[in-house]
Amino acid sequence: MSTSAPASPLSLRRAPDATAVIVMVVLCAAWGFQQVAIKEANASFPPMLQAGIRSLIATFLVWLWSRSRGTALFRSDGTLGAGVLAGILFGGEFVCIFFGLTLTTASRMAVFLYTAPCFTALGLHWFVAGEKMRRVQWLGIGLAFCGIALAFADGFLHGNPNSASTLHGLAGDALGVLGGLLWAATTVLVRATSLAQASASKTLFYQLAVSAVLLLALSFGLGEAHVSTVTPLALASLAYQAVVIAFISYLTWFWLLTRYMASRLSVFSFLTPIFGVTFGVLLLGEHFTLRFMTAAAMVLAGIMLVNKPARR
Known part of the structure; x- marks a missing residue:
């Protein structure tokens, strides 16, 4: 998920205070728990159907929110093309996440998916003026990619290299990295096009609405009409994704961006994979090796080096 905050004078944005820090930690914990919720709901809902329903519910909630605040979502402002493309990239990201989680663990997905800040820094460096990377950021990207290579090696060496389960796990890991790349591409698109001047609600609406159509169409095309026994836990997991993550957490993030310095907030992103790994181990009983923890x-x-604020 990526979008831009409503335009606001830089002087009005301040360093995170205690409130911002607490809210960011809660958001990172919620985002880290998302992989666990998807895994739980996968037991009842096919992956693409689950992802499509999630986006559809969140689209409706964002529409209600925008209507209550008088935010125009359907006024022509030159953002349609970029908005549809953002929605396609956003939908592709969740194809990777939801399919990937049927093949790999929530812990590994959390680490691979949150390579997105590194891909984002590379994309902004190439496509957005004034976003050139510093030496420390190049160092951070190199370190993160070495970690990815080590994590892939762990997945290959930890099991039988010739077994189907090992190959499936590696495919799931690769989908996690691809999901992070698509997430980063969405961020760069938003920053580099007319969407940078659109309201946060409208940009989020584009992503959710277009992805809902694509994901549900893909679900139908794959023949995912069968839904196994729906448990209360699966329904709670789906509601968590749609209401807490795709609606409440994203709007809260945008609220923070209008009041605090984005560079200082983004450094908290390293907490999300930590929470993701922790929840996977504690709630799903997932195991990891020393090699994977090193990776x-x-x-x-x-990620921390990429998000390191520049010295003034």
Whole structure:
């Protein structure tokens, strides 16, 4: 998920205070728990159907929110083309996440998916003026990519290299990285096009509405009409994704961006994969090796270096 905050004078944005820090930690924990919720709901809902329903519910909630605040969502402002493309990229990201989680663990998905800040820094460096990377950021990207390579090696060496389960796990890991790349591409698109001047609600609406259509069409095309026994836990997991993550958490993030410095907020992103790994181990009983934890630490250190604020 990526979008831009409503235009606001830089002087009005301040360093995060105690409130912002607490809210960011809660948001990162919620985002880290998302992979666990998807895994739980996968037991009842086919992956693309689950993803499509999630986006559809959140689209309706964003429409209600915008209507209550008088935010125009359907006024012509030159953002349609970029908005549809953002929605396609957003939908592709969740194809990777939801399919990937049928093949790999929530812990590994959390680490691979949150390589997105590194891909974002590369994209902004190439496509957005004034976003050139510094030496420390190049170092961070190199460290994170070395961590990715080590994590892939762990997935290959930890099991039988010739077994189907090992190959499936590696495919799931690769989908996690691809999901992070698509997430980053969405961010760069928003920053580099007319969407940068659109309201946060409208940009989010584009992403959710277009992805809902694509994901539900894909679900139909794959013949995902069968829904196994729906449990209360699966319904709660789906509601969590749609209401808490795709609606409440994203709007809260945008609220923070209108009041606090984005560079200082983004450094908290390294907490999300930590929460993701922790929840996967504690709630799903997932296991990890020392090699994978070393790889995860390298990725997290790289993310921190990429988000390191420049000295004034």
